[in-house]
Amino acid sequence: MRIGTKRLRTVALAGLAALALATSACASDTTTTPTPSGSAGSGTIKAGLKVTFLPKQVNNPYFNTSDNGGKAAVAEFKGVYSETGPSDASASAQVSYINTLSQQHTDVIAISADDKDAVCPALNEARQAGAKVVTYDADTNPSCRDLFINQATTDGIAKNQIKLISAAVGPDGGKIAILSATANATNQNAWIAAMKTELAKPENSKLQLVDTVYGNDDDQTSFQQAQALLAKYPDLKGIISPTTVGVAAAARYLSGSTYKGKVALTGLGTPNQMRAYIKDGTVKSFALWNPADLGYLAAYAGAALASGLITGKTGDTFTAGKLGKFTVGDGATVLLGDPFTFDASNIDQFQF
Amino acid sequence: MAEFTTAGSTRRHPAWSVLVAWDTVVIVGVVLVAVIGSATIDGVADPRFWRFVTLDVIPIALIALPMTLIVITGEIDLSVASVLGLSATVMGKLYEAGVTALPVLIAVCLLLGAVLGALNGIFITVFGLPSLAVTIGTLALYRGLSFVVLGDKAVADYPIAWTSGMIRAIHGLTIPWFILVVAGLAVAFCVLVYLTPIGRGLYAMGNSVDAATFAGINVARTKFWLFVVSGTVAALAGVFWTLRFASARADNGSGLELSVVAAVLLGGVSIFGGRGGPIGVLAAVVLLGVLNNALQLAYVPANTLTIVTGALLIASVVGPNLVAIARQRWRRRRRPGAPPPAAATAPPPAAVAAAPPVAGG
Numbered sequence: 283m284r285i286g287t288k289r290l291r292t293v294a295l296a297g298l299a300a301l302a303l304a305t306s307a308c309a310s311d312t313t314t315t316p317t318p319s320g321s322a323g324s325g326t327i328k329a330g331l332k333v334t335f336l337p338k339q340v341n342n343p344y345f346n347t348s349d350n351g352g353k354a355a356v357a358e359f360k361g362v363y364s365e366t367g368p369s370d371a372s373a374s375a376q377v378s379y380i381n382t383l384s385q386q387h388t389d390v391i392a393i394s395a396d397d398k399d400a401v402c403p404a405l406n407e408a409r410q411a412g413a414k415v416v417t418y419d420a421d422t423n424p425s426c427r428d429l430f431i432n433q434a435t436t437d438g439i440a441k442n443q444i445k446l447i448s449a450a451v452g453p454d455g456g457k458i459a460i461l462s463a464t465a466n467a468t469n470q471n472a473w474i475a476a477m478k479t480e481l482a483k484p485e486n487s488k489l490q491l492v493d494t495v496y497g498n499d500d501d502q503t504s505f506q507q508a509q510a511l512l513a514k515y516p517d518l519k520g521i522i523s524p525t526t527v528g529v530a531a532a533a534r535y536l537s538g539s540t541y542k543g544k545v546a547l548t549g550l551g552t553p554n555q556m557r558a559y560i561k562d563g564t565v566k567s568f569a570l571w572n573p574a575d576l577g578y579l580a581a582y583a584g585a586a587l588a589s590g591l592i593t594g595k596t597g598d599t600f601t602a603g604k605l606g607k608f609t610v611g612d613g614a615t616v617l618l619g620d621p622f623t624f625d626a627s628n629i630d631q632f633q634f
Numbered sequence: 635m636a637e638f639t640t641a642g643s644t645r646r647h648p649a650w651s652v653l654v655a656w657d658t659v660v661i662v663g664v665v666l667v668a669v670i671g672s673a674t675i676d677g678v679a680d681p682r683f684w685r686f687v688t689l690d691v692i693p694i695a696l697i698a699l700p701m702t703l704i705v706i707t708g709e710i711d712l713s714v715a716s717v718l719g720l721s722a723t724v725m726g727k728l729y730e731a732g733v734t735a736l737p738v739l740i741a742v743c744l745l746l747g748a749v750l751g752a753l754n755g756i757f758i759t760v761f762g763l764p765s766l767a768v769t770i771g772t773l774a775l776y777r778g779l780s781f782v783v784l785g786d787k788a789v790a791d792y793p794i795a796w797t798s799g800m801i802r803a804i805h806g807l808t809i810p811w812f813i814l815v816v817a818g819l820a821v822a823f824c825v826l827v828y829l830t831p832i833g834r835g836l837y838a839m840g841n842s843v844d845a846a847t848f849a850g851i852n853v854a855r856t857k858f859w860l861f862v863v864s865g866t867v868a869a870l871a872g873v874f875w876t877l878r879f880a881s882a883r884a885d886n887g888s889g890l891e892l893s894v895v896a897a898v899l900l901g902g903v904s905i906f907g908g909r910g911g912p913i914g915v916l917a918a919v920v921l922l923g924v925l926n927n928a929l930q931l932a933y934v935p936a937n938t939l940t941i942v943t944g945a946l947l948i949a950s951v952v953g954p955n956l957v958a959i960a961r962q963r964w965r966r967r968r969r970p971g972a973p974p975p976a977a978a979t980a981p982p983p984a985a986v987a988a989a990p991p992v993a994g995g
Contacts, residue, residue, distance in 0.1 A: 340936045369936050372888045374879045381686040382930040385677040399790035400879035403797070423790075465786040466883055 328589040331361035333581055334383055336393040338420065339371040342499070344526045344552065344573055345394065347634050348419065351574030352392060355581035358603050361389075363581075371464065371499060374400040384408035390584030392577070393427075394419035398468050402426040414587040418580040419573075420469045428587050428594045430615045431580045433571040436469075439524065440476030442569050442621045443548060444486060447520045450546035450566045455488020456519030459511050461532055461549075463499040463525040473524050492518070497528045504531035512541055523549035529568060533559035553624055553632040560629050567625040571618050574634055579605055583616055655957045656902035657914035664921045671928040678928050685808040689801060689878060691923035693718070693871040693887065695816050695916060697894045698901075699823045700864040702915045705898050706827075707857055708840045708907025709758065709765035714868040715890035716776035717750045721872030723780040726789030726882025736796060743869045750776060751865020755858035765861075773891065780884040789882040800877035812874060819867070823912045832856070840907030896943065897922055900950035909958075922946070 333356045337345035349365045356363035366382070368375035376396055383391055384407055391413050395401050398421060405415050405426040415427040424430070434442075447458055460477070462470045474494060481491055492515055497504025504527055512518055521536075523529035529549030533556060536542050542564055551568045559565045582602035583592075592598035598610040608616050624632065671678040697714045704711050721743040728739055750772070757768040804811045827833035839846035839853045846853055876882045901918035903910025922943065929939055 364933060366930065366933070367936060369940060370889060372885050374875075374881065374886065377879065378686065378690050378927065379930065381689075382927065385680060385682060385686070385931060386933075397788065397879070397881055397883065399788055399881040400883075403801075403880060464885070465781065466788070466885055471786060 326589060326591055327359040327361075327582075327585045329360040331356075331359070331389040331585055331588050332387070333361045333363055333390040333392065333584060334386075334388045335363075335365045335367075335577065335580075336376060336379055336383070336391060337365070337367045338376075338394045338396050339499075340365065340367045340369055342371075342527075343555070345419075347552065348394075348573035348577035348580075351572075351577030352581040353577075354574070355578040355585075355603060359582070359585050361581075361585060368396075371396050376401050377404045380404040380408055384411045384413060387411065388413050389588045390414050390416065390581070392416045392418055392580040392584055393422070395422040395468070396420075397466070398422045414584050416580050416584040416587070418576055420467065424613055428614065429583050429610065430613070431576060431583055432615045432617045433573075433576050434618065434621045436472045436476045438620055439473050439550070439569075440480045442623065443473070443522050443524060443550075444477055444480045444489070446548040446567050446569060446623065447522050447546060448486060448489060450548055451489065451520045453488075455490070457490050457492045457515055457517060458520040458522065459492055459515065459518060460494040461504060461507055461511065461521055461523040461525075461528045462494055462496050463528060465496050467499075470524060477522070489520075497523075497525070497531060499525055499527045501527055501531050504528040505535050508532040508535040509539075512539070512545065518545055520546035520548070523547070523551075525549065526551050526555060526570070529565075530555040530559075533564050537562055537564040550621075551624075552634055553629050554634060556624065557629055560624070560626050567623050569621040569623045571621055572634070575605060576618055578602065579608065579616065579618055583608070656953060657911065657917065659953065660901060660914050660917040660921055664917055664924060667921060667924050667928065671924065675928055675932045677931050681808040683927065683931070685803065685810065687920075687923045687927045688809050688813050690927065691919050692810070692812055692816055692878075693875055693890065694893050694897055694923070695919045696819065696871045696874070697864075697868050697890070698897050698915050698919055699819055699912055700860060700867050701894050701898050702901070702903055702910065702912050703823065703827065703836055704765070704857075704860050704864060705895075705903045705905065706836045706840045706907055706910060707853075707860065708843075709857060709860075710769065710895070710905075711751075711754060711765065711861060711864045712769040712891050712895075713750070713754060713772035713776055714864060714871075714894060715887045716773045716780070717747055717865050717868035718872040718875060718887040718890060719780040719884060720750065720776045720783070721747050721869035722876040722882045722886040723783040723884050725873060725876050727783050729792065729882075730789050740870075740873055743873050744866050747865040747867070747869020747872070748862050749865070750869070751862040752858070754865065755861035758861065759854040759858045777884070777888065780886075784882065784884050786884070790880055792877060792880055797877050797880040800874065815870075820912065820916055827911050837908050840904075840909070893922070896947055900946055902950065902953075905951075918950070 333352065335349040335352050337349060339345065353363045366379050368379065374397055376393070377400060380391065380401060381404055388408070391405070391408060393401065393415065395417060402423050402425065405422065409415055416429045416431060417427045418431040419433060421427070421430045451458065460474055462474060478491065480486060481489055493511065495507045495511060497507045508521065508531060511521065521532055523532050529547065529551040532547055536545055536547055537559055547565050548568050550570050552570060556565060556568055579602050583600065586592045586600040587594060592600050592610065594610060594614045596610055596612055599607055601607050610616055677683055701711060701714065724746055725739050725743050728742060733739060754769055754772055757763050758765045800812065801810050803809060804814070827836065835846060835851040835856060838849060838851060839856070843853055872886065875886050897919040898915050899905060900922065901910060901915030903915060925942065926939060929942065
């Protein structure tokens with residue numbers, strides 16, 4: 283007995299120790315090192331800035347694209363890029379990652395917030411430790427970040443989406459529905475509210491919004507929600523899905539169903555995910571900004587802050603590499619530009 | 635160790651026999667990870683690291699205490715994270731409606747948690763339904779109710795005194811004071827499990843409901859109160875969560891039940907009941923918290939972290955079983971004529987045999 287348990291315990295302990303060692307060894311391997319390539323960028327940005335992207339969730343194609351844009355920018359100004367974040371997009375999941383970043387003395391935190399309030403105390407603690415906080419894609423409370431990189435204005439997106447669905451549904455109008463991400467997503471809710479305002483205008487009176495459903499930015503849930511919408515409203519004429527996961531899932535459902543070509547679909551999607559559905563006629567057009575540009579701009583804005591080139595006050599200007607010059611607007615925001623519409627005529631020019 | 639060599643060992647309190655085996659492994663694991671982490675990862679030795687670890691593990695540790703007892707009896711409560719969410723949203727809604735006395739809010743939340751737990755308990759003990767099915771149902775039901783209460787809104791404008799007060803450090807330390815509440819509850823649960831007849835009764839019903847009933851233990855009543863306690867403690871975690879993150883939302887704590895069950899299993903509690911105890915579970919909560927935070931600090935990607943947690947979980951299921959099998963073999967060898975102590979290895983028929991292994995977390 284004594285020998286038996288002792289041996290077992292030794293084996294178990296050795297296993298644990300090995301695991302701990304293996305993981306810490308693996309840790310040092312994965313630390314990102316500065317990439318030597320890239321152009322000079324802006325000569326006045328400090329070299330060696332630690333820039334970390336903290337998306338709503340990792341392994342999401344949209345954030346992979348945006349964060350790779352940030353990575354390219356960081357390589358240009360010779361900083362140290364890394365990306366970290368939770369694997370699920372639930373509220374407050376990001377807080378422990380922010381705490382880690384503040385312990386690592388990160389210079390720039392570029393974050394897309396899952397919960398605009400829950401991350402605030404942690405972000406402010408990181409700022410007290412010297413970090414500059416730039417939000418992109420989804421903002422936090424303005425009191426806990428230095429700049430918000432706005433991909434497009436809420437009104438701009440709402441107008442664009444209603445214009446696209448109106449054109450796709452046709453002059454007779456009809457019932458439409460919205461397939462959103464999570465019920466708590468700050469940006470989604472702002473867009474939906476603005477779309478409702480837009481729909482209330484007389485020129486859109488023939489479009490009737492009958493329902494808003496949530497696919498939780500999960501492919502399968504979004505697919506099922508699209509299916510459920512058409513079961514519930516057989517006379518539905520169109521779906522707006524202002525989320526890349528939702529619009530791709532809805533397009534996949536429509537293209538394989540009898541509703542293909544009869545029910546219009548638009549939304550915010552990426553060209554790579556939507557190309558097949560544009561080509562087979564399921565979707566006429568959809569919109570998006572370029573997420574890679576968004577990450578790229580966020581990295582440059584954060585670096586400009588951390589280098590002391592700007593403070594984030596209205597009217598500050600900085601140069602973001604290939605994207606050119608940007609001016610800080612009211613409420614410490616920087617606008618990337620208008621949403622861009624993709625259709626059969628231009629989709630092949632884009633690869634992201 | 636010497637006691638194990640006597641035939642009388644089976645009469646000892648069942649918790650002790652596991653305490654000297656798997657619990658020790660987990661505790662040593664915590665120490666190893668802390669020591670190796672401090673030596674190799676920049677920042678682990680920093681007191682701030684331990685502050686953040688403590689803040690992360692408090693809700694899990696709280697909920698894991700009653701969960702440990704429930705799993706020991708062969709049941710499970712998967713609705714805990716939804717109880718947390720619902721108590722958070724009710725707290726937010728009441729605050730928004732003008733209830734600004736914190737003691738009142740806390741009392742209402744705890745009462746609500748007790749009621750939600752009692753509902754689980756009634757379904758399980760009065761109607762005799764399996765707890766796995768009942769609490770999967772209430773997991774969805776209570777989460778749904780949270781969305782009814784607050785919708786997609788967040789209530790976030792609590793007084794700074796509440797929010798920073800909740801995470802204030804103990805004087806002279808970096809560790810938040812709320813850990814004392816957890817410690818107090820931990821002591822109470824340990825005394826209950828390790829030192830009282832009630833604790834012995836939990837193991838008895840985990841091993842065989844029939845035998846426990848014949849031994850004069852009121853199985854239904856005990857289980858009912860365990861679920862009430864579980865709901866109440868989950869609601870307390872909801873209050874902590876709301877003020878710690880300064881945000882009451884319907885999705886507060888979603889998925890947390892998996893972290894709790896992971897810690898309970900890693901702590902050496904058998905999913906079939908009858909084995910394990912709170913000391914091992916608390917050590918497992920700390921182990922998972924320290925490991926996660928330390929690896930994050932070492933720039934380990936989130937995907938790798940999930941793999942590490944998963945591997946640990948599998949080790950936790952395999953480990954205690956190996957120990958038990960080895961012990962049984964040894965006993966047979968020592969006493970060839972004696973019948974094997976069946977309860978130590980084979981899951982009893984009354985246990986939740988359908989319980990799937992919880993992966994990830």
